[in-house]
Amino acid sequence: MSARGSRGTVTIATERCKGCELCIPACPPRVLAMSQERNALGVPYPELLPGCTGCGACLLVCPDFCFEVFRFDAPAAREGVAR
């Protein structure tokens, strides 16, 4: 069930996100992007694209403690070009 080329993943508390976008440039493989959705606060929040390395940079820079970070113990299945 791992996403293609991902070595890790995150959970995002999108309901608490204040839409500051600090996580977007902080992510080294650039796999966070602001989605088109809005949470109940009316604020856009990020979504995770394939290629997460589980480095935790997003967690370090989020002022609202929205992230939890996970790494996959076994390598993910590689079917396409790794990022």
Added chain:
Amino acid sequence: MRQLMEGSEAIAEASIAAGCRFFAGYPMTPFTELLESFAKKLPAVGGVCINAESELESIGMAWGALATGARAATGSTGQGIALMQESLSEITRAELPLVLFHMARGQSDYFQATRGGGHGDYRHLVFAPIDVTEATHLAQEAFDLADRWRNPVQIYGDYLLAHTAEAVEIEPLRFEALPPKDWAVDGSLGGSGRARNINPIGMEKGRKGIEPEPFWKRLQAKHDAMERALPRHEAEHTEDAELVVVAFGTLARFARYVVRALRREGRRVGYFRPVTLWPFPSDALREATGSARRVAVLEMNAGQMIDDVRLALLGSRPVVAIGGISSDSAGFGIGPLLDADNVRERVEGALAGREVAA
């Protein structure tokens, strides 16, 4: 064993007997010798005395020491107490048991001590000792009452008290047991989910925001209870007095001496001394002046305690000022009023219904 001790030294000794283990201060006449005494005596009992770099830092350091549950004190004279006002107000709301030695330059800091110059609604218990012996008792009571009510207590002293040497014996007074200070910070509740936050605005862990109004009202209720429980006074010869002389602090010693002398000569004069400046012993004053035709207020200032006397009596009998501004060439409050003959002349003037010049 009685020994000759200057007021400053005796007060420090009494405070240490009461368990004071922290003092911070900034030198200023006539408070300086109190700081010197604590600096000399505290290390010997494992206590801490810091020469702070300002009065603001003095009270800040005392605040921190109090927060750890220690018995701590600071002080100054009027000008330095003026600098401490924000902290004095907030320490009261943080419910910390500060003892403040207000060694004044005379009696013109009565308003400062009793009304406070800090912001908001707050009250301090204020004791004004008449002599060194009483000061050594009140200093000890101050530490007990501060802990008992979790509220600052002031000792209003002055140059005369600080620098007069009297034969005293510092006997540690015994007090009823106090509850443990489980509110004090020592780090131990870190990580427990119940860590402490000693703060003056009612902040609580795990709860966003504050509600100042119920917090301040609870504090007011405590101060109302203090006002009912804590007034104290000394009175002599008031039962049939036609004139009652009201005085506080070291000047009251002269008033008492003169009243006693006049009584021996058959004059119907009485003496009343508030021992607590706040709460002002209004009920006792009303009772003591029940038969008086006139009440004479003797104080070394432009008229401060007289406001509280008038409030207590509410126009029920005439109140006259027989004191006034009185100081020496250095402004330390050792002025012409500290003289029994001068005081006697003024009391006699009041007895005769004459205007007494300030």
Added chain:
Amino acid sequence: MSTRHEGLPANARQVGLEKPALQYGVDHDLCPGCGEPLALRCLLETIEELGCAQRAIGVIGIGCYTALTPLMDIDLVQALHGRAPSVATGVKRMRPEGLVVALQGDGDMVSEGLQEVLHTAARGEPLTCVLLNNGVFGETGGHMTATTVLGQRTKNSLDGRDAAYHGHPILIADLLAQLDGTAYAARASVHDAAGVARTKRMLRRALEVQLEGRGFSFVEILTMCPTGWFLPTAQGPEYLDRVLGSVHVVGELKREGRFVPTAQLAQGARAS
């Protein structure tokens, strides 16, 4: 268990916790893009990693960060604006075994309380002062402080801080580092993940100095304040690095007796 964890593969191992163990909850009302919660995370994690949760006593100044105190699961004493260093001194003198950390903003420490922090450092009080520096009085609405840099727009320097009219910023880390009582002084920044990691390293060194009784330690942490800087949140980190970071330069200014002034840091020197 969070509903967000549904759908996680079985071989997913958590490496990043939502919040530090010494933090109650995650709900706070500080602005989007504020750097102060990042600094809080660094501090609480470092205290826990040092095994000092039951020794730590925080002394907190007055600023936006004061609203973070309900989140801090360590014993705290709230101080007045500018006064945390003297309160922390009283705490440490009476509880020398405590790990005493004062937390203040730049308006608090460098404007109102400049005297207090200088004297505390000069006396070599073995406690740690942490400065959250965003160059504005955030809580009152974004006004100039003693650390605001030249050219920085604030509510009362709308055309940018002008030396002729407003004077120059104070580089507090330099003032403190020069005092013999200061054993460690450093500047950190939370504008990116590397900066956050460096912030933790510097906090750890500072707290270790206290634990070893070697004297006063100081860490300045540059934090984003997009609200006070009139910026969209996403531009906060770059502004921090470029505008504040070029004046209050990140690095270690005092370590093991050696003082490296900001001017040298700016040229890329290191303290050790």
